[in-house]
Amino acid sequence: MNLKFVLPVLLAGLLAGCGSVLSPGHARRDFLVTGAAPDHLFVINPRTQKVVSDFTIPGAHDYVSVIVPSPSGKVAYVLVNRTRSIAGINLRTGKEVFRANLEQPGERVTCMYAFDVTPNGKELIVYVYRTRLEIDQYRVQAPRFLIFSTTAGLHAKPLREFPAPRRVQMILAKHDGRSFFAIGFNLYEYDLRTGRLIERRGILNWHRPHHLRPDMLAFWPVTEPTGIFSSPIYSTLVGPGTPPGGVPETSLLTLNLHDGHLAYHDIGRTNALIFSTVIGPDRRWAYGAYTQLTKIKMDGTHWRVADRVTLPHTYYSVNISPNGKEVYVGGTMCDVIIYDARTMREKGDVQLPGCADQATATLRVIERR
Amino acid sequence: MHWRVSSLISCGVAAVAALLGTVDAAHAAMMPPAPARAGLTAVQAHCSACHRETAPGHFDRISEERKTPEGWAMTIFRMQNVHGVRLTQKQLRTIIRYLSDVQGLAPSEIRAGRFALERRPNHPILKLPYNLPVMCGRCHSLARVALTRQPASEWRKLINFHVGQFPFLEYQDGSRDIRWWKIASTQLPAELAKLFPLHSAAWRQWRNRPRADLAGEWIVHGDTPGRGDYYGTALIKRKSWDRYGARYVLHYANGAAFDGSSDAIVYTGFQWRGTGTLGGKSVHEVYFASANGARIGGRWFLDGHAEIGGDWDAARIAGAAKVMAVIPGALKAGTRQRVIVVGRGLRGGVDLGPGTTARIVARRPYGLILSVRVNAHAAPGYRTVRVGGVWKSDLLAVYRRVERLEVQPAFAIARLGGGTLAPVDAQFQAIGYTNVVGAHGKVSAVRLGAMPVTWSVEPFNAEAAKREDVRFAGTLNQDGLFLPAEGGPDPKRRFSADNTGDLYVVATRKTGKTAVVGKAHLIVTVQRWIHPPIY
Numbered sequence: 045m046n047l048k049f050v051l052p053v054l055l056a057g058l059l060a061g062c063g064s065v066l067s068p069g070h071a072r073r074d075f076l077v078t079g080a081a082p083d084h085l086f087v088i089n090p091r092t093q094k095v096v097s098d099f100t101i102p103g104a105h106d107y108v109s110v111i112v113p114s115p116s117g118k119v120a121y122v123l124v125n126r127t128r129s130i131a132g133i134n135l136r137t138g139k140e141v142f143r144a145n146l147e148q149p150g151e152r153v154t155c156m157y158a159f160d161v162t163p164n165g166k167e168l169i170v171y172v173y174r175t176r177l178e179i180d181q182y183r184v185q186a187p188r189f190l191i192f193s194t195t196a197g198l199h200a201k202p203l204r205e206f207p208a209p210r211r212v213q214m215i216l217a218k219h220d221g222r223s224f225f226a227i228g229f230n231l232y233e234y235d236l237r238t239g240r241l242i243e244r245r246g247i248l249n250w251h252r253p254h255h256l257r258p259d260m261l262a263f264w265p266v267t268e269p270t271g272i273f274s275s276p277i278y279s280t281l282v283g284p285g286t287p288p289g290g291v292p293e294t295s296l297l298t299l300n301l302h303d304g305h306l307a308y309h310d311i312g313r314t315n316a317l318i319f320s321t322v323i324g325p326d327r328r329w330a331y332g333a334y335t336q337l338t339k340i341k342m343d344g345t346h347w348r349v350a351d352r353v354t355l356p357h358t359y360y361s362v363n364i365s366p367n368g369k370e371v372y373v374g375g376t377m378c379d380v381i382i383y384d385a386r387t388m389r390e391k392g393d394v395q396l397p398g399c400a401d402q403a404t405a406t407l408r409v410i411e412r413r
Numbered sequence: 414m415h416w417r418v419s420s421l422i423s424c425g426v427a428a429v430a431a432l433l434g435t436v437d438a439a440h441a442a443m444m445p446p447a448p449a450r451a452g453l454t455a456v457q458a459h460c461s462a463c464h465r466e467t468a469p470g471h472f473d474r475i476s477e478e479r480k481t482p483e484g485w486a487m488t489i490f491r492m493q494n495v496h497g498v499r500l501t502q503k504q505l506r507t508i509i510r511y512l513s514d515v516q517g518l519a520p521s522e523i524r525a526g527r528f529a530l531e532r533r534p535n536h537p538i539l540k541l542p543y544n545l546p547v548m549c550g551r552c553h554s555l556a557r558v559a560l561t562r563q564p565a566s567e568w569r570k571l572i573n574f575h576v577g578q579f580p581f582l583e584y585q586d587g588s589r590d591i592r593w594w595k596i597a598s599t600q601l602p603a604e605l606a607k608l609f610p611l612h613s614a615a616w617r618q619w620r621n622r623p624r625a626d627l628a629g630e631w632i633v634h635g636d637t638p639g640r641g642d643y644y645g646t647a648l649i650k651r652k653s654w655d656r657y658g659a660r661y662v663l664h665y666a667n668g669a670a671f672d673g674s675s676d677a678i679v680y681t682g683f684q685w686r687g688t689g690t691l692g693g694k695s696v697h698e699v700y701f702a703s704a705n706g707a708r709i710g711g712r713w714f715l716d717g718h719a720e721i722g723g724d725w726d727a728a729r730i731a732g733a734a735k736v737m738a739v740i741p742g743a744l745k746a747g748t749r750q751r752v753i754v755v756g757r758g759l760r761g762g763v764d765l766g767p768g769t770t771a772r773i774v775a776r777r778p779y780g781l782i783l784s785v786r787v788n789a790h791a792a793p794g795y796r797t798v799r800v801g802g803v804w805k806s807d808l809l810a811v812y813r814r815v816e817r818l819e820v821q822p823a824f825a826i827a828r829l830g831g832g833t834l835a836p837v838d839a840q841f842q843a844i845g846y847t848n849v850v851g852a853h854g855k856v857s858a859v860r861l862g863a864m865p866v867t868w869s870v871e872p873f874n875a876e877a878a879k880r881e882d883v884r885f886a887g888t889l890n891q892d893g894l895f896l897p898a899e900g901g902p903d904p905k906r907r908f909s910a911d912n913t914g915d916l917y918v919v920a921t922r923k924t925g926k927t928a929v930v931g932k933a934h935l936i937v938t939v940q941r942w943i944h945p946p947i948y
Contacts, residue, residue, distance in 0.1 A: 152577060
C-alpha cells in the first residue's frame with residue numbers, strides 16, 4: 045500500500061478521534077461485530093476504529109456466516125461449520141456459551157442462513173433443510189423450524205419443531221414475542237409456541253400494479269437500529285410509458301417487526317446492484333451496499349436514490365450507528381469502512397487482522413450497556 | 414478436487430486378462446467377452462456393502478443405470494471422495510470398463526451429448542423439453558443429463574442427491590423464482606425417464622452385436638484450430654480384448670511433422686479413449702468408431718488444456734476408392750502451390766477443374782501430393798476434384814479475393830488462471846468467404862476455410878473500455894489463441910476486481926488498400942475449480 049492510500053486513512057482516524065471528544069454527554073457504547081474465515085469473530089470499536097476483540101469460534105470448519113446478536117448485545121449467535129452448526133459466543137469473554145450441532149444420526153441438517161433470536165433473548169428460531177442419508181441413497185425431507193433454548197448450553201437440542209415451507213431465506217422474530225416471520229416465496233407468520241401458520245402474504249406474487257414478479261435474495265438479517273428489516277427487491281416496470289420489455293426497477297421491501305407492516309417502495313431504475321440495506325434511526329434515510337454505497341431518501345411515499353459513492357471493492361453487508369451518523373460497510377473481504385452518513389465521505393477503514401475473509405458474514409451493531 | 418479422469422480411463426497399463434488371442438484378419442468381428450469376471454468380482458467386492466446384490470450380478474442402484482465411461486468415472490469418484498470407497502487405480506479401471514460394457518450407451522444414445530465427451534469448448538445448448546434447460550442446465554451442461562439412462566425411480570434418487578448435497582440449489586438464480594423442488598420431485602423424474610429410459614431397442618441391439626476389430630492401417634486427416642489441417646496415416650494394433658496401441662505419421666499442410674502415438678481402451682465396443690502424444694505434446698483422444706469399424710472420428714485435446722485440440726477423422730486404408738479431403742481447401746487465383754489430396758485407391762490422372770493445372774508429384778499411402786497452378790483469371794467457385802474414376806465436389810474452392818471473414822467461434826468463454834489452476838484459453842480462427850455470381854446473377858458465398866490474418870482485441874462496449882479490459886484480461890497471440898491473465902483480486906483495477914473482461918476478438922486481412930475484418934465476442938471470466946470429465 046502506498047502513502048497516498050495510507051495518509052487519508054490515518055487522517056480520517058485522527059479526525060474521528062477528535063469527533064468523539066468534541067461531543068461529550070453522548071457516551072456511545074455501540075460496537076461492530078463481524079466474522080471471518082476460518083474461525084474469527086471480531087468486535088470493532090468504531091470510535092477508535094480498532095479491532096478490540098478477535099475471538100476464535102470452536103469447530104467453525106473454515107466457515108463463518110450469518111451473525112445474530114442477542115438483544116442484550118452480550119452474545120453473538122453465529123452460523124458456522126458449513127451451515128451445520130450455530131455457535132453462541134460471549135462478546136466480552138469470547139467463550140462459547142451455546143452450541144447447536146444440527147446434524148442428526150443418519151440425517152444431514154443444514155440451516156439455510158435463516159435464524160433469529162426472540163426479543164427476550166430466550167429462544168433461537170432456526171430454519172433447517174434435512175436430508176436422510178441412507179445406505180445407498182439420499183432422501184430429501186421436509187424443512188423444519190427448530191426452536192432452541194438459548195440456555196441449553198453446548199449440546200443444545202430443539203425444544204420444539206414445526207413443519208416449514210421450502211426455500212425460506214430469512215427468519216425474523218416479531219417484537220411482541222409471540223410470533224415470527226419467515227421470508228421465502230411468501231412472507232409467512234407463525235405462532236412461536238405452536239408453529240401454527242398465522243398469515244401468508246405474497247412476496248413473489250406481490251401483485252403490485254405495473255410490476256412483474258420480483259426477485260429477492262437476502263441473507264443479511266439486519267434490523268438494528270429501528271426494528272425494521274429492509275432488503276432490495278428487483279423487478280421490471282411495465283405499462284404506460286415504458287419501452288417493450290419494461291425497465292428494471294429496484295424497490296425496497298420493509299418489514300416492521302413491531303407491527304408486521306410489510307411495504308414496498310420503488311427507489312429507481314436498477315443501474316447498480318445492492319446486496320443489503322439498512323434503515324437509519326430517523327427513518328428518513330436508508331443505505332445499501334455492494335460495489336457502491338447508496339443513500340436512499342425515504343420521503344413519504346416517494347423514495348429515491350439520493351447519493352451514491354464508489355466503494356474500493358465489493359461489500360455485501362451494510363449497517364449504521366445507533367445515532368445514524370456513521371454508515372459501515374463490511375463483508376466480502378478483510379476490511380470494514382466507516383462513512384459519514386451525511387456527507388458520504390470515508391472516515392476510516394478498519395483492517396481485520398491477518399486479512400481474514402468476511403465472505404457472507406453479517407456486519408452487526410450492538411450496544412453495550 | 415482435480416479431475417484427471419481421461420488419463421485414468423485410458424491409461425495404457427491396465428491389466429484385465431486378455432480374453433481373446435490376437436485376431437489377425439482385419440475387420441474380423443470379435444465376439445463379446447466371456448463373462449467379464451474381473452469387473453463383476455470387483456463390483457461385488459467394493460460396492461455391494463452399500464449397494465445390495467439383490468440377484469446374481471444385479472446391484473441396487475448400480476444396475477439400474479447406463480452411461481459412458483466418463484459418467485461411470487464421475488460417480489465412482491464420488492463414491493471414493495464422499496462415501497469412502499477405496500480402490501486402486503487398477504480396480505477403478507476394471508470397474509469402469511466392466512460397467513461401460515455391460516451398462517453402456519449405444520452409439521445413437523451418445524450423439525446428443527457427444528460434444529461434452531469431446532470436451533468441445535464452445536458447445537451447443539441442448540434443446541430439451543420440460544423446461545430442462547432451466548431446471549437442470551444451469552450448473553452443468555445438459556450433456557450430463559442426456560448421457561444418462563435410468564428409470565424414473567433412479568432419476569428421482571438423483572434429484573434427491575442433488576438437493577441433499579447442494580441444499581443451496583433451490584436458492585440460486587434460476588431456481589428461486591420457480592418451485593424447483595416441487596417440479597423436480599413430482600413430474601420431472603417421469604419426464605426424464607421418457608426422454609432417457611433405462612431400456613432401449615438401440616442398446617439391446619448394440620449389446621448383442623459382435624465388436625469390430627479396429628486393428629489395421631488407417632488414413633487420417635483433421636484440423637487443429639490455429640495451426641491448420643493435417644493428414645497422414647495411423648497404424649493401430651490390438652493388444653487385448655479392448656486395448657489398442659497406435660502410431661501416427663502425420664504432417665501439417667506445410668509438410669511439418671505432427672507424429673504421435675497412443676494407448677487406448679475401446680469401451681462399449683466403439684468408444685476409443687486414448688492417451689499419448691501428438692507433435693510432442695501430451696494429448697487425450699476421445700474418438701468413436703462407426704458400427705462396422707470402418708471409420709474412427711472425434712476430437713483430441715491437450716492434457717490439462719482440453720479447450721485446445723483438433724478434429725480427427727480416420728478411414729481404413731483398404732476399401733473402395735475415395736477422395737476424403739483436399740489440403741488446403743482453397744486456392745488463390747494466380748498462384749502455384751502444393752496440394753494434398755487425401756484419399757484411398759487414388760489411381761489414374763488428376764483434374765481439379767477449370768482454370769487449374771495439376772501435376773502429381775508423389776503417390777503416398779494417404780493420397781497424392783500435387784503441384785497445382787491456378788490461372789490468374791480462373792473463375793472463383795467450387796471445383797470438382799477428380800482422380801481416376803472418383804470425384805468429390807465440395808472440398809476445393811478457387812478465389813480471387815477474400816470478401817468476408819467470420820471469426821469462429823463467434824462467442825467464446827476463457828477463464829483466468831492462478832494458483833495451481835491452469836487458465837482456460839480460447840482459440841479462434843478466421844474463416845474466409847468469397848462471393849460467386851451464379852447462373853441467374855445470384856450471389857452465393859463460398860467457404861474458403863481458415864485464413865491467415867492479423868489478430869487484435871477491442872473492448873466489447875463502453876463499460877469494458879472504461880474498465881480497461883483490453884489491458885487486464887489477457888493477450889491474443891498471432892495464432893488466434895487468447896491467453897487469459899491471472900485470477901484473483903487485482904489491486905490495479907477498480908473495486909480490486911478480478912481480471913475479467915468483455916472483448917471483441919478482431920481478425921483483419923489486408924490486401925493492398927482494402928481490409929476485411931471479422932469479429933467475435935470473448936468473455937474472460939473467473940476460474941473454474943473443477944474440470945469434470947463431463948462439463
